[in-house]
């Protein structure tokens with residue numbers, strides 16, 4: 291029978307070990323150099339469902355352009371989406387932008403300090419509110435993301451691979467997280483637990499030999515993790531249509547090339563308002579006409595995308611009827627709110643200026659958007 295005193299001592303040991311480990315081993319990530327709520331907010335929204343390696347460059351470009359909440363609030367939405375390009379889940383960017391405008395207009399630019407008040411803002415759920423409130427203001431509230439959930443399940447020996455009872459399990463995890471969080475150093479503790487899940491208590495092969503809390507872990511690598519949902523496959527084809535510019539650059543003797551883009555209608559549930567290459571009516575592109583194939587993942591779907599060069603005169607006949615189409619100078623396209631796939635294709639075909647790509651494009655190929 292474990293007494294309350296022993297239980298408290300055990301929790302204290304875990305907190306101490308975890309925070310000490312974090313201070314020695316934490317990754318040097320750009321958002322960790324800032325402790326203001328706005329910077330934490332942006333990083334936490336970007337990190338949702340997106341890998342750290344993809345977020346790093348994007349975060350730096352975004353914060354260079356929008357260093358303050360007011361600068362974000364005053365920006366046009368298309369510019370915000372352009373800086374979000376490649377991170378996917380664009381609804382996050384729209385909600386972040388809307389919330390920044392609300393805070394700028396109604397709260398004199400000051401983000402609320404408590405997790406309860408933060409949750410009232412658009413796009414800020416329990417996780418993000420707890421992260422901002424604990425890291426920026428030291429509120430003793432637990433942050434529970436997927437990594438934390440996995441670590442706590444393994445520490446406690448709880449199974450997470452069945453759908454039945456998922457809600458009850460989630461409540462148990464939240465209770466445990468609330469008990470463990472260090473009231474004196476909630477920000478460090480929460481970041482330490484998330485870092486442990488991201489770098490040591492890995493989904494497939496946890497590194498238990500170097501885990502700072504292995505002594506109190508009930509499973510030590512023996513815990514089953516829920517299998518990943520199966521990815522679906524879809525085939526689509528897009529037109530790559532480029533012509534010599536008709537409007538810009540001629541005055542200086544230089545003619546810039548233009549690419550044909552179309553804007554996804556506002557009623558689309560996925561990526562409304564973003565610009566993409568026109569969709570071909572026929573996705574079965576003959577080998578002889580194939581410019582390139584690209585695999586592109588969006589949520590649970592792997593898209594196998596065929597890209598075909600289409601001459602200007604053939605666009606109407608070969609492409610799906612579209613809403614708003616525009617010939618865009620390539621220099622301008624780089625700064626537009628492009629879909630991740632379109633940016634990928636224009637990058638691989640060397641149609642986007644390299645400098646713009648460094649600032650905006652994904653650092654690696656396997657971007658899951």
Ligand code: SF4
Pocket residue numbers: 441444445490491492496497498501502503504505507508509510511512513
């Ligand atoms: S001992 Fe292993 S399974 Fe347990 S928390 Fe540490 S890394 Fe995860």
